[in-house]
Amino acid sequence: MGYEIYRIEKDRARFRDIVRGRLREDLKKYLSSTDLLGQRAGRTISIPVPQIELPRLRFGENQGQGVGQGPGEEGAVVDGDGQNGEGAGAAGEDQGQHMLEVEVEIDELAEMLAAELELPNIEPRGTKQLLSEGGRYTGLRNQGPRSLRHFRRTFKRALTRTIAEGNWDPAEPRVVPIKDDERFRMRRTAPLPESSAVILHMMDVSGSMGKEQKEIVRIQAFWIDTWLRSQYKNIEVVYIVHDAVAKIVDSEEFFHLRESGGTKISSAYELALELIQTKYRPDQWNIYPFHYSDGDNWSARDTSHCISLLRDELLPRVNQFCYGQVKSAYGSGQFKKDLEQALGSTENLISAAVDGRDEIAESIRAFLGRGR
Amino acid sequence: MVRTPNLSARLKREAQRAEDAARAAGLDFFEVLFEILDARDLNAVAAYGGFPRRYASWRFGMDFERLHKGYSYGLSKIYELVINNDPTIAYLVRSNSLMEQKLVMAHVFGHADFFKHNVWFAPTNRRMVQAMESNAERIKQISADEGQDNLDRMLDRALCLEGLLDPYLPLQGPRASESVGRIDHARASFEAVLDGRPVRPPEPTRLAGSILPTYDCLAFLIEHAPLEVWQREVLRVVRDESYYFMPQRQTKIMNEGWASFWHSRLLTGGLLDGSEIIDFADCHSGATAAQAGQLNPYKLGIELFRHADRLGHDLFRLRKIHNDASFIDELVDEEFALENELFIYRDNPKGGGRQVADRDWKTVKQQLLSSLSWAGQPRIQLQEVDPEGALVLVHMHDGRDLVLQEAGQLISNLAHLWGAPVHLLSLDQGQGKRVTAGEAGVSVADCELAVERCGGSASPGERGDSKRQAG
Numbered sequence: 001m002g003y004e005i006y007r008i009e010k011d012r013a014r015f016r017d018i019v020r021g022r023l024r025e026d027l028k029k030y031l032s033s034t035d036l037l038g039q040r041a042g043r044t045i046s047i048p049v050p051q052i053e054l055p056r057l058r059f060g061e062n063q064g065q066g067v068g069q070g071p072g073e074e075g076a077v078v079d080g081d082g083q084n085g086e087g088a089g090a091a092g093e094d095q096g097q098h099m100l101e102v103e104v105e106i107d108e109l110a111e112m113l114a115a116e117l118e119l120p121n122i123e124p125r126g127t128k129q130l131l132s133e134g135g136r137y138t139g140l141r142n143q144g145p146r147s148l149r150h151f152r153r154t155f156k157r158a159l160t161r162t163i164a165e166g167n168w169d170p171a172e173p174r175v176v177p178i179k180d181d182e183r184f185r186m187r188r189t190a191p192l193p194e195s196s197a198v199i200l201h202m203m204d205v206s207g208s209m210g211k212e213q214k215e216i217v218r219i220q221a222f223w224i225d226t227w228l229r230s231q232y233k234n235i236e237v238v239y240i241v242h243d244a245v246a247k248i249v250d251s252e253e254f255f256h257l258r259e260s261g262g263t264k265i266s267s268a269y270e271l272a273l274e275l276i277q278t279k280y281r282p283d284q285w286n287i288y289p290f291h292y293s294d295g296d297n298w299s300a301r302d303t304s305h306c307i308s309l310l311r312d313e314l315l316p317r318v319n320q321f322c323y324g325q326v327k328s329a330y331g332s333g334q335f336k337k338d339l340e341q342a343l344g345s346t347e348n349l350i351s352a353a354v355d356g357r358d359e360i361a362e363s364i365r366a367f368l369g370r371g372r
Numbered sequence: 373m374v375r376t377p378n379l380s381a382r383l384k385r386e387a388q389r390a391e392d393a394a395r396a397a398g399l400d401f402f403e404v405l406f407e408i409l410d411a412r413d414l415n416a417v418a419a420y421g422g423f424p425r426r427y428a429s430w431r432f433g434m435d436f437e438r439l440h441k442g443y444s445y446g447l448s449k450i451y452e453l454v455i456n457n458d459p460t461i462a463y464l465v466r467s468n469s470l471m472e473q474k475l476v477m478a479h480v481f482g483h484a485d486f487f488k489h490n491v492w493f494a495p496t497n498r499r500m501v502q503a504m505e506s507n508a509e510r511i512k513q514i515s516a517d518e519g520q521d522n523l524d525r526m527l528d529r530a531l532c533l534e535g536l537l538d539p540y541l542p543l544q545g546p547r548a549s550e551s552v553g554r555i556d557h558a559r560a561s562f563e564a565v566l567d568g569r570p571v572r573p574p575e576p577t578r579l580a581g582s583i584l585p586t587y588d589c590l591a592f593l594i595e596h597a598p599l600e601v602w603q604r605e606v607l608r609v610v611r612d613e614s615y616y617f618m619p620q621r622q623t624k625i626m627n628e629g630w631a632s633f634w635h636s637r638l639l640t641g642g643l644l645d646g647s648e649i650i651d652f653a654d655c656h657s658g659a660t661a662a663q664a665g666q667l668n669p670y671k672l673g674i675e676l677f678r679h680a681d682r683l684g685h686d687l688f689r690l691r692k693i694h695n696d697a698s699f700i701d702e703l704v705d706e707e708f709a710l711e712n713e714l715f716i717y718r719d720n721p722k723g724g725g726r727q728v729a730d731r732d733w734k735t736v737k738q739q740l741l742s743s744l745s746w747a748g749q750p751r752i753q754l755q756e757v758d759p760e761g762a763l764v765l766v767h768m769h770d771g772r773d774l775v776l777q778e779a780g781q782l783i784s785n786l787a788h789l790w791g792a793p794v795h796l797l798s799l800d801q802g803q804g805k806r807v808t809a810g811e812a813g814v815s816v817a818d819c820e821l822a823v824e825r826c827g828g829s830a831s832p833g834e835r836g837d838s839k840r841q842a843g
Binding site: 054058 | 416419420425428429430431432433434436437438441520528531532534535536662663666667668671672712713714715716717718719720725726727728729730731736739740743749750752772773774775776778779781782785
């Protein structure tokens with residue numbers, strides 16, 4: 001058959017359009033919920049949406065009963081999940097729960113976000129000289145000149161093949177590559193700097209940052225990533241957590257770790273600076289550090305150290321530095337005040353206070369609204 | 373002879389063996405066409421209700437999305453799909469093992485026999501593949517003329533009202549539920565043109581069910597609502613297709629039971645290879661597994677036929693004259709309820725799911741019957757057009773309240789088509805209610821009159837009445 005496929009794809013596309021329309025309408029809701037987190041795979045995000053239902057006549061509350069089958073005394077709890085068991089079940093009429101996942105491209109979601117928050121596109125940061133088209137020999141291909149033959153890869157493949165063919169003799173370990181085994185180095189053009197960006201998410205994980213605070217950070221980070229991913233072709237994300245010391249972690253840890261102890265914000269800034277100086281050089285990368293904390297720092301001395309780090313080292317090197325202060329039960333919120341007092345007039349420093357989930361959207365608008 | 377467009381020689385042989393065995397056992401069916409599909413294609417066909425072509429609608433896309441996701445995540449899998457048509461069309465999924473294909477084919481012959489002989493299917497259109505195709509073509513034309521958005525809005529409205537049909541109407545006369553006259557007129561006009569006679573305009577046909585009081589709201593709207601031609605056409609398509617699917621909803625338990633009963637008999641009666649017995653038993657018991665919290669129609673159905681067999685009933689007669697409700701009324705007795713461990717569950721008042729509430733067989737039977745009567749839908753009668761021109765719908769209350777808010781949304785779609793307000797009378801915890809949808813939106817008010825007009829059918833006697841109609 002096969003021809004249904006094309007037809008059904010049209011219906012499916014139409015359904016997805018409708019879902020996107022609803023998503024657009026409900027974006028506010030998603031901006032403060034954790035529903036979308038962890039749903040990204042490559043450049044698509046799968047979004048759980050309620051199945052669209054037409055109103056129908058249904059029996060109500062006093063219907064909460066039905067007929068079941070199986071053992072059990074009166075009063076015994078039965079599992080009534082409604083999932084069909086395995087077996088020759090045809091599509092049931094009301095099988096499963098009424099949620100669907102729909103894939104949406106990151107660019108599309110970002111575009112919705114932009115429409116909702118009226119975000120401007122990011123302007124290229126200055127004119128940077130084009131890197132030479134030279135690139136580096138980082139790729140592989142299976143044809144090429146002898147001089148570029150990748151010996152190790154070729155040998156590995158030949159070895160694998162020899163073993164698979166049963167010709168491997170440990171006593172006489174002879175491996176003869178044939179043409180199919182050969183691999184050659186290939187030149188890859190390096191991405192142009194205009195299209196590369198790095199996001200440095202730094203989070204305070206000291207004792208005072210609770211679960212809700214982390215969720216807020218998580219939601220913020222998700223939307224910031226989504227937006228920046230739509231703006232740059234090549235993007236890297238680095239997660240840094242700190243209490244009194246800072247370290248680089250993976251995203252899983254970033255969002256779940258709970259340390260306790262003191263807070264020395266400068267430790268994170270120093271680590272960020274080190275990364276910028278070694279790995280993400282400003283002439284090759286657009287740099288977006290974000291720092292989330294509840295505003296409590298260890299000492300006034302460390303705060304002034306942070307300020308001088310920002311003023312002298314970080315701010316000159318980055319596109320924009322964002323500080324998001326999440327309200328917590330214990331935090332004093334002092335850091336934001338200090339920051340604004342010392343560096344308030346600096347163009348590429350943005351600070352925002354987030355007192356609750358409702359304010360996430362506003363803080364994202366503050367962070368990304370300048371098109372920098 | 374089984375025509376089999378794309379089956380392997382091996383499967384053709386098995387299909388023929390299964391057919392011969394089915395006929396030898398007394399089953400009788402239209403020609404059965406088997407077609408083998410990949411899971412993805414099968415999901416697409418399933419989203420269209422089994423038809424190769426339906427009109428374009430986002431709803432089929434949504435169903436496909438759900439089926440396909442369910443399949444990709446390994447949560448659900450469709451083994452087979454049969455559609456009621458002459459010839460009967462059955463799809464097999466390519467990934468089935470040979471044993472599974474044998475099982476499915478025997479199962480299909482059971483369904484095919486049921487479609488041909490069960491009285492509820494007698495009025496259905498047996499050329500539905502073509503009818504669906506021409507409906508699709510018609511709707512496509514409308515979409516081109518009126519725009520897809522307008523069409524979608526109309527289709528959504530019409531589909532909301534799908535539940536407002538009369539399950540018994542099709543039995544009341546030849547093709548009573550169908551829009552008659554169109555094809556006859558087309559044929560007459562064609563012949564007139566050939567003979568050089570003038571073509572007469574079509575005589576106005578009246579749909580059965582459009583005369584008040586009626587349960588067939590769609591027929592009433594088609595005949596009497598101030599609609600444009602294309603809007604009537606959309607309603608007609610929705611109505612015809614709904615009536616076509618209606619008997620499948622009314623006979624789910626019997627139909628699956630009958631097919632499972634026969635696949636089991638035929639396979640263990642010689643179609644299976646000795647080496648396949650264990651896999652068959654595994655597959656069959658999976659399909660007919662009882663789950664505590666819900667009823668498996670395969671399980672309930674096959675047990676009912678086995679019970680009837682033990683009691684010495686004529687199975688072929690039973691499959692001919694009953695729908696689920698009357699079948700259960702006929703066969704469920706104390707022994708059956710006990711043996712099959714049937715019970716009533718209720719939502720646990722303290723939360724935490726459902727619990728076994730009652731095992732009394734009479735209560736269980738009563739519950740089963742009320743959930744199956746009137747095709748499982750609330751029974752809503754369109755009684756009159758009141759002096760202000762508003763439609764008055766009355767919910768024939770049987771002890772189960774409606775979700776009034778959702779019903780309100782539904783009748784506001786109805787009001788839109790009718791062009792004037794719509795009232796729905798119902799009961800809510802014994803209190804009479806009147807839901808009104810009009811230009812000012814939806815409102816719910818207390819209504820003494822409703823108690824009188826809705827309450828009459830709460831007694832079990834009324835069900836006896838519907839049973840008589842069914843038998």
